[in-house]
Amino acid sequence: MLAGLLIGVVTAAAVALFFLPPAWFxxxxxxxxLLYDSQFRLNLLLLGPLFLLAQGLLVFILLRGRMPGARRSALVEGAAAAVVAGIFTVLGITGARAWSATPSAQPPEVIEVYAHQFAWNFRYPGPDGRFGKTDIALINDAALNPIGLDLRDANAADDVVASTLRVPAGRPVTLMLESRDVIHDFFVRELRLKQDIVPGMRIPYRFQANRPGTYEIACAELCGLGHSQMHSLLQVLSEADYQAWKASPRTAAR
Incomplete structure (x- = not known):
């Protein structure tokens, strides 16, 4: 009986969290x-009642105990399994469509994101639109070269490395995510973006931010003693402000 009451209390608390501020996104x-939010609401609509039904039956059974003469019903079990399988099939299809939604045909602004213990760096190509070479042997935080930029390469001379991510509003952006040491996680709540960054991999993520403002970037993967300090900012700028920032002197871009 105690187990049944405990499960009932935990279930009620879990449901209440969806209605108490600031529970929502x-x-x-x-x-x-917006696509991810729509998928989340669909998940909640289909799976929420199943969760409540399953927990309610569990509490009922624990409080009442096994009824004398109770028998298994293959028909009931099969029907329940079919319903659950059908729901997860629907969610799998709709989720895949949301994840693979056709991006804008407009060429994206490509920005490289470098994660390391315990900071973020963002690299932009210069006016030539080309990224310069990097070399892991050239990484030197003390010399303000956290990504190993090879300044002997002509294409690297005008690259901009900043500690704040700035993107243009209303235009597609592709982030190329890399880590130089351990697994990190690029997390921006307003983008619904939570992407692991694995050393040795170059992971793309494409989005289009439509509302100017400043938003927090956090590392959502425990990456060492300084994990809690691994924050940066995403600044969404108007097109004019973004172009003005890119045209500013290199030192002003940091």
Missing amino acids: PPALSPEA
Whole structure:
């Protein structure tokens, strides 16, 4: 009986969390985030009643105990399994469609994201639109070269490395995510983006931020003693402000 009461209390508390502030998501910043929100609501609509039904039956059985003469019903078990399988099939199909939604045909702004213990760095190509070479042997935080930029390469001379991520509003952006040491996780709540960054991999993520403002970037993967300090900012700028920032002197871009 005690176990049944405990499960009932935990279930009620879990349901209450969806209705007590600030339980819900912050306003979505991109069309991709709106798709993920729609998928989340569908998941909640289909799986929420199943969760309550399953927990309610569990509490009922624990409180009442096994009824004399109770028998298994293959028909009931099969029907329940079919319903659950059908729901997860629907969610799998709709989720895949949301994840693979056709991006804008407009060429994206490509920005490289470098994660390391315990900071973020963001690299932009110069006016030539080309990224310069990097070399892991050239990484030197003390010399303000956290990504190993090879300044002997002509294409690297005008690259900009910043500690704040700035993107243009209303235009597609592709982030190329890399880690130089351990697994990190690039997390921006308003984008609904939580992407692991694995050393040795170059992971793309495309989005379009439509609302100017400043938003927090956090590492959502425990990555060492300084994990809690691994924060940065995402600044969504108007097109004019973004172009003005890119045209500013290199030192002003940091």
